[in-house]
Every structure is written in C-alpha cells, then in structure tokens.
Amino acid sequence: MRSHEISSSQIADVVNRHHRLPDRLLQILIELQEPSGWLPPATLTALADALGVSRAHVEGVAGFYSFLHTEPVGRYRLLFSDNIIEHQLGSRELMAALCSKLWVEPHKPSEDGLVSVSTTSCIGMGDQGPAMLANGRPVLRLSHQRINQIAELVRQQVPVSEWPEAFFHVDNNIHRRDAMLQLDLAPGAALQAALALGRAEWMRQMQLSNLRGRGGAGFTTAVKWMACADAPGADKVVVCNADEGEPGTFKDRVLLTTLADAVFEGMTLAAWAVGARQGLLYLRGEYRYLRPTLEAVLARRRSAGLLGRQILGKAGFDFDIEIHLGAGAYVCGEETALLESLEGKRGTPRIRPPFPVTRGYLGRPTVVNNVETLAKTCLIALEGGAAFAATGTAQSTGTKLLSISGDCARPGIYEYPFGVAIERVLEDCGASDTQAVQVGGAAGIMLASYEFHRRIAFEDVPTAGAFMVFDSSRDLFEVARNFVAFFAHESCGFCTPCRVGTSLLLKAMNKLADGHGAKTDLADIEWIDRLLKNASHCGLGSAAPNPVMDTLLKFRPAYERRLRSLDFAPAFNLDDALAAARRASGRDDAAAHFSADHAPR
Numbered sequence: 001m002r003s004h005e006i007s008s009s010q011i012a013d014v015v016n017r018h019h020r021l022p023d024r025l026l027q028i029l030i031e032l033q034e035p036s037g038w039l040p041p042a043t044l045t046a047l048a049d050a051l052g053v054s055r056a057h058v059e060g061v062a063g064f065y066s067f068l069h070t071e072p073v074g075r076y077r078l079l080f081s082d083n084i085i086e087h088q089l090g091s092r093e094l095m096a097a098l099c100s101k102l103w104v105e106p107h108k109p110s111e112d113g114l115v116s117v118s119t120t121s122c123i124g125m126g127d128q129g130p131a132m133l134a135n136g137r138p139v140l141r142l143s144h145q146r147i148n149q150i151a152e153l154v155r156q157q158v159p160v161s162e163w164p165e166a167f168f169h170v171d172n173n174i175h176r177r178d179a180m181l182q183l184d185l186a187p188g189a190a191l192q193a194a195l196a197l198g199r200a201e202w203m204r205q206m207q208l209s210n211l212r213g214r215g216g217a218g219f220t221t222a223v224k225w226m227a228c229a230d231a232p233g234a235d236k237v238v239v240c241n242a243d244e245g246e247p248g249t250f251k252d253r254v255l256l257t258t259l260a261d262a263v264f265e266g267m268t269l270a271a272w273a274v275g276a277r278q279g280l281l282y283l284r285g286e287y288r289y290l291r292p293t294l295e296a297v298l299a300r301r302r303s304a305g306l307l308g309r310q311i312l313g314k315a316g317f318d319f320d321i322e323i324h325l326g327a328g329a330y331v332c333g334e335e336t337a338l339l340e341s342l343e344g345k346r347g348t349p350r351i352r353p354p355f356p357v358t359r360g361y362l363g364r365p366t367v368v369n370n371v372e373t374l375a376k377t378c379l380i381a382l383e384g385g386a387a388f389a390a391t392g393t394a395q396s397t398g399t400k401l402l403s404i405s406g407d408c409a410r411p412g413i414y415e416y417p418f419g420v421a422i423e424r425v426l427e428d429c430g431a432s433d434t435q436a437v438q439v440g441g442a443a444g445i446m447l448a449s450y451e452f453h454r455r456i457a458f459e460d461v462p463t464a465g466a467f468m469v470f471d472s473s474r475d476l477f478e479v480a481r482n483f484v485a486f487f488a489h490e491s492c493g494f495c496t497p498c499r500v501g502t503s504l505l506l507k508a509m510n511k512l513a514d515g516h517g518a519k520t521d522l523a524d525i526e527w528i529d530r531l532l533k534n535a536s537h538c539g540l541g542s543a544a545p546n547p548v549m550d551t552l553l554k555f556r557p558a559y560e561r562r563l564r565s566l567d568f569a570p571a572f573n574l575d576d577a578l579a580a581a582r583r584a585s586g587r588d589d590a591a592a593h594f595s596a597d598h599a600p601r
Contacts, residue, residue, distance in 0.1 A: 006036065008046060022344060033068060038071060044062060065326075065347075077135050078115065078154075079123075080120070086129040086131065101147070121247070124250040128173065129141070137160060137168055139163075150163075175414055180399055190265050194269050207222040228367045232365075238369075239368045241338055246441030248403060254401075260294055262378045265306070271319040272317065281294070335368040337349040337538070356368055402465055402466075406431075406468045423453060435474060438468040438547070442486050442547060444463060480547040502532070
C-alpha cells in the first residue's frame with residue numbers, strides 16, 4: 001500500500017488558492033486527493049486546522065462522496081458503470097475478466113497497491129457502453145479485446161494519460177435535431193437581444209414562453225426567476241445544475257460538449273433577469289474530463305466581453321461564472337443538496353421553506369436551473385416567448401432532449417417537440433419487440449407495451465430525459481432490482497425512512513432473486529413503498545420504490561415465478577413471540593397483541 005503523505009506546503013498552497021474559505025472544502029479535498037489518489041488522516045487533520053473547522057467535519061465531507069477516499073486505493077482506479085443497460089451489454093462479465101487477468105479481488109485494492117477494480121453508478125455513457133472510469137477518465141465500448149489491452153497497460157504501469165486515445169473517444173450520437181440542437185448560436189447574440197429588450201420585457205418574454213424546468217420537476221422557469229428577482233438582497237446567484245446523475249441520462253453531457261456557449265449564455269441571461277453577479281456551474285465528477293474545454297469557453301467569453309464587468313458595455317451588468325466539481329453523489333442532483341455541496345458540505349437535502357430563490361447559496365437568493373433549461377432560454381431571447389410556446393403542448397412548451405439507450409438499433413440523443421408519442425420514439429430509434437420502456441431514469445415510470453400511445457409531456461409522461469428500452473428477452477424484475485440497489489447505494493443516510501427503507505427494499509428483492517420469497521414479501525414491499533413515500537425527507541426516498549411498484553403492477557409474473565409458494569406463510573409468529581412480554585407486563589388487551597390491524601404503518 002502507498003503511504004504517501006501530502007506535505008504541509010502542498011496543503012497550504014491549495015488552501016491559499018481557495019482563499020482559506022471553508023465553503024471551498026469539497027474543491028480543496030478534490031485537489032488534495034489528486035497526487036496520491038486518497039486522503040491520508042494527517043492531511044485531513046492539517047486541512048481542518050488550516051480552515052478553522054473541526055476534524056470531524058472534514059472527515060464527514062470526505063466520507064460522503066464516493067470519489068473521495070480516506071483509505072488507499074489502487075494507483076489505477078478502474079470503476080465499471082453499474083447501469084442496468086451496461087449490465088445487459090456484459091459489463092459484469094468484463095469486470096470479472098479484468099479482475100481475473102490482474103489477479104485482484106473486486107472492490108479491494110491489490111496487495112501491491114497498483115490497481116483496484118470496482119463499480120460506480122451510471123457515468124452518463126449508456127449510449128456507448130459498456131464503459132468505465134479509469135482514474136476519472138471514461139473508457140468506452142469495452143470488449144474482451146479492450147479488457148486484455150487494459151490489463152496489459154496496467155501490468156506495464158503505463159500512465160492512463162498515455163493509453164490509446166481511441167479508448168477515450170466520446171461520441172455525441174445525435175440522431176434527431178430540432179430547435180435546440182439545430183441552433184447555430186453566435187456567442188453573445190441571445191444576450192444582445194435580451195439586453196435590447198430590457199429587464200422587464202425580457203422577463204415578460206420568459207413568461208410568454210412558459211418554459212418549464214428540464215431537470216424533471218417541470219417548475220415554471222419565469223416564476224422561479226421572478227421570485228429570486230423580488231427577493232431582498234443584492235448579492236444574487238445563478239447556479240447551473242450539471243449533476244446529471246439519473247441512470248440512463250446523458251443529454252446534458254452532449255449539450256455541454258456541443259453547445260457550451262448556449263449553456264453559459266443562458267446562465268448570463270438568467271443573471272440579467274434576476275440581477276445576479278455570481279454564477280456557478282456544478283459539474284458532476286463523472287464529467288470532469290469536460291472541464292478543460294469548458295474553462296476554455298469561459299475564458300473566450302471573458303475576452304469577448306460576455307462575462308466579467310460591464311458585459312457588452314452595459315453599466316452595472318457584472319457577472320462571471322466558476323465551475324465547481326462534484327465527487328460522486330446522486331443526491332446532489334436535488335437542488336438544495338447541490339447547494340450544500342457547493343458550500344463544501346455533505347450533500348444532504350435541506351428542509352424547505354426557505355426556498356433557494358430567497359435563501360440559497362451561502363444564504364443568498366439563488367436561481368438553480370438545469371443545463372437544458374438554461375440553453376433553451378437562448379431560443380426565447382432570439383425568437384421570442386410566443387414563438388417558443390408555439391411548439392409542443394399548452395402545458396409543455398418547446399422541445400425535449402431524450403437520452404435513448406438499451407435494446408434499439410440507434411441509441412443516442414433525440415430532440416422532439418413535447419407531445420411526441422412513445423411509439424414514435426421507438427420507431428425512430430430502431431426498437432423492435434419492445435416489452436417495456438423506462439422513462440425518466442430509475443426515479444421515473446415503467447411503461448408497458450399497451451401504454452406506448454402515451455406522450456412525452458409534463459401532463460402525461462414527464463421525464464428529465466432518460467429513455468431506456470427493454471425488449472422481450474429482458475427480465476424486468478432484474479431491471480427493478482438494479483434500480484433499487486442504485487437507490488440504496490445513493491441514499492444520503494440523513495433520514496431513517498430512506499436509509500433503512502431502501503435497504504429493506506433491496507433485501508426483499510434479493511430474497512426473491514435467491515428463490516426464497518413468499519407472497520408475504522410482496523405485501524412487505526408494498527408496505528415499504530408507503531413508508532418511503534410518506535416519510536422520506538426528499539424525493540430520492542419517495543421515488544426509490546417506483547420501479548418495483550411499476551413492475552409489480554404491470555409485470556407481476558416476473559415476481560411470482562420467483563416465489564417458493566403463493567400460499568406460503570412464515571412459520572414465525574410475532575404475536576406468539578410477544579407472549580412473554582405480555583405476561584411480564586400483566587397486559588392482555590387488544591393493543592398488546594400483534595395483528596394485521598395493529599401492524600405498524
């Protein structure tokens with residue numbers, strides 16, 4: 001094992017570069033981990049002293065994010081994407097083959113500290129998998145041949161930066177373009193149009209557009225902006241949520257790759273509307289490889305007078321954007337958890353109210369919008385709100401980008417006006433013999449074939465963008481079990497219902513998978529569903545049972561064939577087990593007995 005310690009001068013350099021601010025803790029930890037791949041205890045202690053915070057706080061943050069390591073990992077950290085689509089493409093077999101070739105046990109570093117092979121949640125490459133991260137860089141289109149090459153490169157200790165470029169080539173796979181993906185934006189053109197309108201008229205055009213958030217919740221963008229603009233305090237913030245962690249979603253990756261100017265211009269349009277001076281783009285750790293390109297775009301925009309002081313010569317219009325990295329935490333896609341992470345804390349969702357528009361980043365009024373949402377504002381500035389609203393449906397205006405993966409001939413990105421039918425999408429992507437479609441990722445909805453007439457729209461089938469196709473050869477129980485494992489892994493642990501409920505749900509699914517299930521287990525799953533939906537602190541917990549409940553309702557035979565007996569009843573009787581307690585307490589009333597009527601709910 002490596003025992004590399006980070007010197008005090010290195011720690012001081014990083015901390016000073018971040019102005020010794022405790023709210024920069026996550027960014028500091030990411031930088032300090034870079035040289036050795038992990039954060040030794042002495043480093044955490046020195047960092048706590050340098051920032052004037054407790055050692056427990058520093059370790060608590062470091063222990064929250066899956067890409068931060070407080071114990072040694074291999075110099076080559078190879079993380080296979082745990083997405084169900086990539087499982088179906090053979091990722092588990094490829095991972096086992098690599099472990100065998102490297103003589104390493106999964107999820108543990110090798111004895112010499114050279115390599116560790118493990119899994120991570122979906123890395124946003126489902127259209128070109130199987131995929132993995134090699135020291136943070138995505139390696140795509142894995143095959144047994146490529147696994148053999150990787151094993152040899154690791155054995156020869158070739159730096160990842162010197163591996164063949166073909167390993168890292170990321171395709172955009174855009175198969176259908178509409179208004180957004182056809183946009184040929186001259187940097188600054190949308191901004192000039194909005195400035196010519198003035199703040200009030202620009203906000204009115206946003207209202208006319210009825211643009212709704214493309215991150216999944218569908219909140220009206222203009223309403224959010226107006227609330228922030230009207231909030232007391234002059235030091236306002238615009239945040240772009242680029243933490244695209246929903247399994248099966250990768251459309252934000254493509255937008256950041258092909259239309260980064262539109263994303264940054266959208267942030268600047270939001271800043272003009274609400275009067276913000278600071279912008280933050282929260283980039284998920286899995287997309288860290290995009291950062292140099294994005295920083296170059298920001299530098300070019302500053303040189304062109306599109307960021308910084310007096311943007312486009314407008315007195316008082318000062319706004320700039322900084323990129324912050326995430327470090328592997330799905331829950332940070334929730335806007336308040338994202339704000340906590342931006343402040344250098346664990347990504348635990350906040351209790352609302354107060355809402356971010358009045359008390360967000362560092363207590364300041366903050367607008368948080370999705371990548372696609374912000375890019376779409378450029379269309380509104382250029383064409384007007386009414387023209388934007390003419391596409392789509394009355395309640396879902398404009399177009400939607402879909403990330404299509406799974407059993408289809410042409411996985412990739414498709415842009416449609418809202419209101420497109422599921423069956424049309426399946427036809428366009430070359431899907432056949434389709435059994436089910438999971439729309440919206442793990443937290444979304446599973447549609448059976450009799451529902452393919454339904455339409456992508458907030459009033460029918462809402463989605464953040466994921467569209468996963470499963471043909472008749474797929475076991476939908478295993479699909480649901482993968483999603484449940486994802487939620488159990490990604491629970492932040494803050495609230496007991498989610499922390500315990502997702503674990504219980506996964507244990508129930510594993511019991512069924514092992515062939516030990518009974519009909520009572522299906523009833524228990526339904527009880528856990530009610531518990532999670534009614535008592536969870538945030539949307540992660542309440543959404544966790546969705547894939548199970550959908551498949552139980554629409555594909556119940558996939559569960560029942562795993563039961564030992566439909567009539568099986570457990571031999572253990574809880575009411576009998578309480579008899580000793582009743583005798584000791586001298587109670588024998590109805591409330592002292594366990595029955596279905598008195599079962600906890």
